[in-house]
Amino acid sequence: MEHRNFGDTDLGCSVVGFGTWEMGGTQYGDIDLKAAVRAVEMAVDHGITLFDTAEVYGPFTSEELLAKGLGARRKDVVVVTKVGFAYRDDDTRGRDASPANITVHAEDCLRRLDTDYIDLLLIHWPDHKTPHDDTIGALEALKDAGKIRHYGVSNYDVPMMRECERHGHLTANQVGYHLFDRRMEAHVLPFCGEAGIGFMSYGSLGFGLLTGAMTPETTFVDWDWRSAGKAFGLPLFEGERFRAELLVVDKLKAFAADHGKSVAQLAIAWVLGNPALTVALVGMRNEREHWQLSDDDRRAIDRIFEEEDVPTYVGEPQAR
Numbered sequence: 592m593e594h595r596n597f598g599d600t601d602l603g604c605s606v607v608g609f610g611t612w613e614m615g616g617t618q619y620g621d622i623d624l625k626a627a628v629r630a631v632e633m634a635v636d637h638g639i640t641l642f643d644t645a646e647v648y649g650p651f652t653s654e655e656l657l658a659k660g661l662g663a664r665r666k667d668v669v670v671v672t673k674v675g676f677a678y679r680d681d682d683t684r685g686r687d688a689s690p691a692n693i694t695v696h697a698e699d700c701l702r703r704l705d706t707d708y709i710d711l712l713l714i715h716w717p718d719h720k721t722p723h724d725d726t727i728g729a730l731e732a733l734k735d736a737g738k739i740r741h742y743g744v745s746n747y748d749v750p751m752m753r754e755c756e757r758h759g760h761l762t763a764n765q766v767g768y769h770l771f772d773r774r775m776e777a778h779v780l781p782f783c784g785e786a787g788i789g790f791m792s793y794g795s796l797g798f799g800l801l802t803g804a805m806t807p808e809t810t811f812v813d814w815d816w817r818s819a820g821k822a823f824g825l826p827l828f829e830g831e832r833f834r835a836e837l838l839v840v841d842k843l844k845a846f847a848a849d850h851g852k853s854v855a856q857l858a859i860a861w862v863l864g865n866p867a868l869t870v871a872l873v874g875m876r877n878e879r880e881h882w883q884l885s886d887d888d889r890r891a892i893d894r895i896f897e898e899e900d901v902p903t904y905v906g907e908p909q910a911r
């Protein structure tokens with residue numbers, strides 16, 4: 592599998608990364624936890640070298656399951672986790688990227704991940720109350736102490752990243768980017784490219800939309816976050832819009848099949864076609880072969896969206 596480095600850093604990994612939000616078991620459809628642990632083992636066997644988790648997935652259970660799946664091979668891979676929430680009784684109580692909160696929670700992540708270092712620690716969502724320099728100061732201190740190798744952010748816009756860069760250097764920003772949500776193309780991706788900051792895409796499979804497994808009859812249990820209809824501010828799972836997107840997926844499926852590929856392979860290849868991108872995160876159970884799309888392929892894909900009059904939200908502001 593192809594490898595890329597994060598921005599201008601020496602941290603490298605496979606271009607497809609394993610996402611473990613689903614393994615939290617509480618927000619993202621039913622999951623067989625034993626199978627999930629086996630999926631992690633299998634992913635390592637197949638050359639995936641980046642695993643993304645967060646304390647809030649579960650909360651806490653995803654990190655523990657990931658540690659179980661990785662076992663002694665943890666040292667062979669890049670482990671990414673995220674902090675930046677306050678909790679009471681295992682329930683989140685708002686964003687908190689204050690130095691005190693981050694420092695304590697990083698220790699908890701280390702314990703659950705059964706490791707003495709985190710390769711990349713991210714602030715999960717911007718905390719609008721804590722000055723960025725305070726947060727970066729705490730991340731630098733964790734780095735100096737050898738508890739983390741790199742730090743970065745998630746869901747930050749350009750002004751926020753710019754401010755962070757005045758006080759340190761971000762290894763990555765992790766934001767949603769996929770065929771149905773191209774908001775990051777206008778500002779965030781170009782800025783990451785220029786500033787030497789890696790970019791991790793989440794939702795590479797459109798949160799399941801781009802797997803070909805959904806139909807107009809697909810519904811979500813009430814505790815699945817997709818049941819609200821919105822995906823990070825966009826109406827991707829709402830009524831008519833959802834049905835129109837499925838028509839696009841049908842055409843993409845046919846386009847991919849003409850190339851002997853699946854629509855999931857097309858979705859991943861499309862995301863990886865952006866040169867500023869480091870790693871496409873996928874909530875997955877098996878590895879998929881990597882496919883390189885030509886410019887003609889990308890134009891043919893865009894025509895499918897135009898034919899079905901389905902927006903891709905280029906230029907619209909991101910969720911913050």
Ligand SMILES: NC(=O)c1ccc[n+]([C@@H]2O[C@H](COP(=O)([O-])OP(=O)(O)OC[C@H]3O[C@@H](n4cnc5c(N)ncnc54)[C@H](OP(=O)(O)O)[C@@H]3O)[C@@H](O)[C@H]2O)c1
Binds near residue numbers: 613796876
């Ligand atoms: N930083 C953030 O704020 C943030 C936000 C969202 C996600 N993330 C990270 O990004 C990772 C990946 O994003 P994502 O999981 O949200 O979206 P995704 O990868 O676009 O989609 C995952 C969904 O696709 C389904 N899927 C995967 N392969 C499939 C197949 N072959 N057939 C049918 N369905 C398939 C999965 O179902 P099954 O589980 O049933 O396989 C899951 O429901 C997460 O796990 C998490 O680590 C971060």
